[in-house]
Amino acid sequence: MDTSDGSWPQEFFDFCYIPGFDEKLEQLAEMAEAEDWDYHVTPTEHRLPVLYNYVRYTYRRLGEERKIGLSGDGQAACFNTGLVTENQEPIFASFDTNRKEDQQPWFFIGWFRKGQWELNRFPDLPDIAHYFDDPTCLVFDHRRDLRINVEHIIGETPRERF
Numbered sequence: 001m002d003t004s005d006g007s008w009p010q011e012f013f014d015f016c017y018i019p020g021f022d023e024k025l026e027q028l029a030e031m032a033e034a035e036d037w038d039y040h041v042t043p044t045e046h047r048l049p050v051l052y053n054y055v056r057y058t059y060r061r062l063g064e065e066r067k068i069g070l071s072g073d074g075q076a077a078c079f080n081t082g083l084v085t086e087n088q089e090p091i092f093a094s095f096d097t098n099r100k101e102d103q104q105p106w107f108f109i110g111w112f113r114k115g116q117w118e119l120n121r122f123p124d125l126p127d128i129a130h131y132f133d134d135p136t137c138l139v140f141d142h143r144r145d146l147r148i149n150v151e152h153i154i155g156e157t158p159r160e161r162f
Contacts, residue, residue, distance in 0.1 A: 092112050094108075
């Protein structure tokens, strides 16, 4: 795959082929720091729907930021999932070039901790996705006036939501 211009496919499943993706997500969930990856109320076709979407959208952001790493020979790719192990060691997704020409350009190899030898083929490991520059975007500013639409909340919301 020619990535000399730094561009990557926008969609994760256009980037790589991952047979048994739900099983691979379960492996990632076991490897990562404990987290609830289920919706609980909304039925989905995936066993870990939150993690499923997290990986897809994290890949998309990393592609936009050009934070997907290549091995020195260009035959392997990796990205930082943004997840960590219980010991706070970053977890990376690793891929080899896909030898099947009628499929996506990369083939999923596995999830690896930063310290695992499998990642030694990458001269530099890519950084995590970056989503905001201003940390105040993440915190509620109590100095601002909060205006509640009581009529909408009480009058227009279906009772079963309460």
